[in-house]
Amino acid sequence: MKAVMLMFDSLNRNMLEPYGCDWVKTPNFQRLAERAVRFNQCYAGSMPCMPARRELQTGRYNFLHRSWGPMEPFDDSLPELLKADGVYTHLISDHVHYWEDGGATYHYRYNSWENIRGQEGDKWKCLPELMESCDDSCLQNKDGVYFHATKDLQRHDAVNRKFVKTERDTALAQTVEGGLEFIDANHGCDRWFLQIECFDPHEPFFVQDSYKELYPDDYTGPDKDWPPYHHVTEDESLVKHYRNQYAALLTMCDAYLGKVLDKFDELDMWKDTMLIVNTDHGYLLGEHGWWSKIVMPCYDEIAHIPLFIYDPRFPHSGEARDEIVQTIDIPATLLEFFGISRPKDMQGRPLRTVIEERKPIRDYALFGIHGAHVNVFDGRYVYMKAPAAEKNTPLFEYTLMPMHMRNLFSVDELKNAQSISGDQFAFTKGCPVWKIPKGNGNGSKDFSDLLINGRNSEEAKHIDNNSLVNAANFGDKLFDMQMDPGQTEELCDIKIETDMANLLQRAMKENDCPEEQFERIGLPGDRKITEKDIEKLHAAEKKCELPAIASEYKWTKGAVNTYRALMKFIPDAQKKHVMSVLEKEIPQRLQEGQVVPDTILDIIPMVVDDEFTDMVQYFVGLSGRTA
Numbered sequence: 001m002k003a004v005m006l007m008f009d010s011l012n013r014n015m016l017e018p019y020g021c022d023w024v025k026t027p028n029f030q031r032l033a034e035r036a037v038r039f040n041q042c043y044a045g046s047m048p049c050m051p052a053r054r055e056l057q058t059g060r061y062n063f064l065h066r067s068w069g070p071m072e073p074f075d076d077s078l079p080e081l082l083k084a085d086g087v088y089t090h091l092i093s094d095h096v097h098y099w100e101d102g103g104a105t106y107h108y109r110y111n112s113w114e115n116i117r118g119q120e121g122d123k124w125k126c127l128p129e130l131m132e133s134c135d136d137s138c139l140q141n142k143d144g145v146y147f148h149a150t151k152d153l154q155r156h157d158a159v160n161r162k163f164v165k166t167e168r169d170t171a172l173a174q175t176v177e178g179g180l181e182f183i184d185a186n187h188g189c190d191r192w193f194l195q196i197e198c199f200d201p202h203e204p205f206f207v208q209d210s211y212k213e214l215y216p217d218d219y220t221g222p223d224k225d226w227p228p229y230h231h232v233t234e235d236e237s238l239v240k241h242y243r244n245q246y247a248a249l250l251t252m253c254d255a256y257l258g259k260v261l262d263k264f265d266e267l268d269m270w271k272d273t274m275l276i277v278n279t280d281h282g283y284l285l286g287e288h289g290w291w292s293k294i295v296m297p298c299y300d301e302i303a304h305i306p307l308f309i310y311d312p313r314f315p316h317s318g319e320a321r322d323e324i325v326q327t328i329d330i331p332a333t334l335l336e337f338f339g340i341s342r343p344k345d346m347q348g349r350p351l352r353t354v355i356e357e358r359k360p361i362r363d364y365a366l367f368g369i370h371g372a373h374v375n376v377f378d379g380r381y382v383y384m385k386a387p388a389a390e391k392n393t394p395l396f397e398y399t400l401m402p403m404h405m406r407n408l409f410s411v412d413e414l415k416n417a418q419s420i421s422g423d424q425f426a427f428t429k430g431c432p433v434w435k436i437p438k439g440n441g442n443g444s445k446d447f448s449d450l451l452i453n454g455r456n457s458e459e460a461k462h463i464d465n466n467s468l469v470n471a472a473n474f475g476d477k478l479f480d481m482q483m484d485p486g487q488t489e490e491l492c493d494i495k496i497e498t499d500m501a502n503l504l505q506r507a508m509k510e511n512d513c514p515e516e517q518f519e520r521i522g523l524p525g526d527r528k529i530t531e532k533d534i535e536k537l538h539a540a541e542k543k544c545e546l547p548a549i550a551s552e553y554k555w556t557k558g559a560v561n562t563y564r565a566l567m568k569f570i571p572d573a574q575k576k577h578v579m580s581v582l583e584k585e586i587p588q589r590l591q592e593g594q595v596v597p598d599t600i601l602d603i604i605p606m607v608v609d610d611e612f613t614d615m616v617q618y619f620v621g622l623s624g625r626t627a
Helices: 027-033 049-058 078-084 148-161 171-186 236-266 329-337 352-357 411-415 448-453 458-462 494-510 516-521 531-542 557-569 572-589 597-601 610-623
Strands: 002-008 037-039 088-093 112-115 192-198 273-279 308-310 365-368 374-377 381-385 396-399 418-420 433-437 477-480
Touching: 002 171, 002 236, 002 329, 027 236, 027 273, 027 308, 049 078, 049 329, 078 088, 078 192, 078 329, 088 171, 171 192, 171 236, 192 236, 236 273, 273 329, 329 352, 365 494, 374 494, 381 494, 411 433, 477 494, 494 516, 494 531, 557 572, 557 597, 557 610, 572 597, 597 610
Parallel strands: 002 192, 002 273, 088 112, 088 192
Antiparallel strands: 037 308, 273 308, 365 374, 374 381, 381 477, 396 433, 418 433
């Protein structure tokens, strides 16, 4: 028996033909759906990229205990479990995060691996322009939407693209061709697992002209294929262009899926080889007024993901399953396929019973991002529980591998770490772990340090988006996915919300959640949640504490959030001056007699140095969104 997992990144299920899309050309996904089982209720667990990949190796949720980071010494690793039982494992990927600090322990778990270079600003090629001062004309988001880190990525991306002359040079083509090379060489052998992992269609949507020509539009501006992590502010022609660029890249992904399906046909691999086609999470393309992921709640387009599995043991070609399944079930599924027992700490369950018997294996999906909403889906309702307080505390990272995405934890962060005993969490197997207060990703004591000490410093490149954009700004959300699959109207029903809150509490407890997470989101963790508890939460949320300045005017919730976010960036010594400027300027910038987010945003250039204006406007602007 053999298995192939073909994984794409940031795959929006609503853009695929088998899930009902009628304008994006994905004939090979349709061809796959006619051969495999399509899962209609598959949900991501921990997001974004590396948290999802930790789940793909361990079969455990990551986001309740830590954010982005490496595999831990106590983790049960799928490829290592397979190796120990004589199954050869091979990874080929162009996913750049595997080769950064926060992902560097993943690839070595396989028997062998191959990495393809050049995606999303990968520090790959060098030309003289990288040694010179930044030429903003080479950047797609030079208008201030992105700051330090993204400019650095985009500079390198612009250089890397100069070395991609033809479609064969693209990372996607090389990744899939490398997987096919492995199959050609080893298809006659038994007991191996191949993971072909493609970074596309993750942004930037860099794709060959032959695919772009399939999706013409009337956009005539400069090249744009890298949407910002921001709410939609672009005109309709650019919005449509971004969607078309994603569609073009998705069609290219579909073409390379077709090459894998062709190889299965050519070598008659359908008789003994499992095929899994999956993704880590979805992607927003203007839905809910947002681009991308992370900074907004995990709407359905992000968390509700496509999954296809062909299992040669069961003749269920072209069928669909509506049972709830999650990313953490994939490792258990592969272990069962190869006849290997699951370790006791693996929470995922084999999908064999869903495929073979249509038998449910879980009654909820739990998902989220560390430090943001904690979300639960019961088959009809989605409950998105926000932090209860503006400070989003208490919140800790539990780890023995203190690394962020592209840098180590700083000395300042680690100074506040404390060691906790190995019996607090069962899955650490008796190992003590570090309990580290969640910071801003770069070790600064507070955000205003960036304005005081961050000048010309590498520190500012490593800000953690999710630390600065507080999920509390959005509040709790409840949606009826049966009546409102587009999540356009928040449901107000105390009884249903109370039931969902109790389900969420149960899910968190079943998954060894740190006790302080309940305090962070404002739910009791030691007793049944009542309707009165929920009513108190709503009352606290409605009690919007207005800023002392301009208190004679009506402030929208978004304006209050914007003001609070701005003040996080202002050093204490400058707060009095900034407040005097706001007091003077706000009355002149009201909209319909109200203080709105733009009222505050327009004043930022007056109170923040030019060097940091773009950065502050970006994050403060995000904070003004409440939906």
